[in-house]
Amino acid sequence: MVAYIVVHAGPVLQSRVTRARFLDNTPSTSPTPAAPTAATGENAAVEALPDTVGTAADRELADAALPFTSGAVKGLPAEATRLLAALRTALTDAHVKDLDDLHAPVKEMAAAGLQTPDTAEGRRLAAALHDFNAPTPAPAPTQAAAPAPAAAMPAAEDAEDGDEGRRDDDDGLVPGDEQEEPEGAVFPALRILKESVARSKMNPIPVIRTEDREAGPWPLVSEDMDGEPGWVHPDVTSTRVAHERNGKRVRRDQLDVPTSFGDGLMCLIDRNGSFPSACSAVPLAPNKLLHTGPLDVFDKSQAGIYQITVPAWNHPDMPHPLGRLAERPDEQGRVWVTTPHIKMLERLHRDGHLTEPVVIHDSWTGKANESLFKPFYQATKDARAELIQAGGEPYKKYKTRLSIALRLLWPKRPESRSPFWRPDWRMSMVAEAFVRHWFSAFKAVQAGHTLIALRNVDAAIFWTPDETAPDTYRLGTGFGEVKAKFIQPGTFIPEGDD
Incomplete structure (x- = not known):
């Protein structure tokens, strides 16, 4: 980390x-998000994660994998579960370096054709893996954002390491x-x-x-x-x-x-x-x-x-x-x-x-x-x-x-x-x-x-x-x-x- x-x-x-903490990729388990409704559309699950880091494909993959990484649904190899859980944690905790390090092994796993269950959760995960592995254009150059006032930053996001709110459980x-x-x-x-x-x-x-x-x-x-x-x-x-x-x-x-x-x-x-x-x-x-x-x-x-x-x-x-x-x-x-x-x-x-x-x-x-x-x-x-x-x-x-x-x-x-x-x-x-x-x-x-x-x-x-x-x-x-x-x-x- x-x-x-x-x-x-x-x-x-x-x-x-x-x-900072010892574990490089510190996966967390979160409650499975509610299924998207007609009012919110297919982006509802993506919006469940902060958009400060990562791409839409990153966030969709993390949310599609959540039923598996939380333990609610079985059917993935242990190493695949670990990588996907670590991906979600890197997004949740704004760990850019962890996210960068995870892209290569996750893409390799997606390219190898990870077998997913023939269920709604499995099909959504398979689609997210396909999109994640698709070539993406390089991001356009942007100017550095001005420093935000400390008081305007949510307390939960101030803990960059992500452990402050979940240490004891x-x-x-x-x-x-x-x-x-x-x-x-x-x-x-x-x-x-x-x-x-x-x-x-x-x-x-x-x-x-x-x-x-x-x-x-x-x-x-x-x-x-x-x-x-x-x-x-x-x-x-x-x-x-x-x-x-x-x-x-x-x-x-x-x-x-x-x-x-x-x-x-x-x-x-x-x-x-x-x-x-x-x-x-x-x-x-x-x-x-x-x-x-x-x-x-x-x-x-x-x-x-x-x-x-x-x-x-x-x-x-x-x-x-x-x-x-x-x-x-x-x-x-x-x-x-x-x-x-x-x-x-x-x-x-x-x-x-x-x-x-x-x-x-x-x-x-x-x-x-x-x-x-x-x-x-x-x-x-x-x-x-x-x-x-x-x-x-x-x-x-x-x-x-x-x-x-x-x-x-x-x-x-x-x-x-x-x-x-x-x-x-x-x-x-x-x-x-x-x-x-x-x-x-x-x-x-x-x-x-x-x-x-x-x-x-x-x-x-x-x-x-x-x-x-x-x-x-x-x-x-x-x-x-x-x-x-x-x-x-x-x-x-x-x-x-x-």
Whole structure:
């Protein structure tokens, strides 16, 4: 998935920044739209999707496929369902880069003659595939649209990543994702993850029984536990602007950097494989979580979830260590966090960056293990080293299956037959990725570098006077390393390439 940012030197305005997510093609499931009526005509379904990106053929195909991608109608191969669901998500969330990346494989699928059921839904989908694959004239050149006032932009469309409104009830998966990869798959990520858990001598419990999920610790686990930041430096402003890209209207973030920062460039740091890298040593409780209540001190031999008071953070040049969690405490100023954040706060207090110790008001914990996913991590690391050299479709398939496997740790659809249902494992892994990302940025700031934005779990943006990345990062293509791009002020840049 790709987001874009514009950097300008100028006056300070109101702070705002959006987040990016890990999954490149994040399919969503939406209710099947009502059939077109005589009053609305055949374009009614097309109008159900925003027209800010894509063509009419894109939108018609996405809507024609909706009965299949939502699971209401069966009859398509799993890979076809995945591609069509990803197409709809790219349109819904205005992900232009995702849409561009999807055009080639969808056209290839259409050209190969995808077999559709002999039903009204199947015939409409077949027609949409035919039209989608038909040659289309190049769009006429257009002038860039003027920036739209922020107040005029619908709130739902402001969340470019599309996850804000559906985080806790949608896992980004589609029916069929939970099926184990066939023999000969480029990277059988789900199979490897299952084997990694099965190798543990702690007899892990990969699936919490359905009847147990509405009680105990499970309702307390939420997507907010990742701690992802949507942060910009308090002296830097992020606003949404309209932009024409390849003849399509999209909206992007614009960062306005004050002149007090001096002349410089934006240095975009992109961490490689944040999620699989976090699997190398994420602290988890493989077995049951037991109610251990208030704790005087954090017990390193345990892992789980903890209710703590949000600590004060007095470093304006860095986001709060709890990210967006710090913005959503209960009436008593408390939040639930996973073990990676507890360890992070303990370290910050020990090093003198937090004035008050961590206060644990409640907890659900079990015996800790940091190597449950380590075989999976090693396999993903080895496969990446080989596939990234080849690039192309094999590498894309590797990334897709890797993402699916990790999202299957917490499937949201009741009918999902995932071999996992451990929300605490999923959110601990994501939190571990964020914690590593945050500490890397903090280390650079402590060394004197100027952080102007920190987002999701893999992208940091620094202001630098020359084409020199912060020397606290290691440049490269491997896990633990980063890519650095130097961007002139006023130009659009991609994020989240990996």
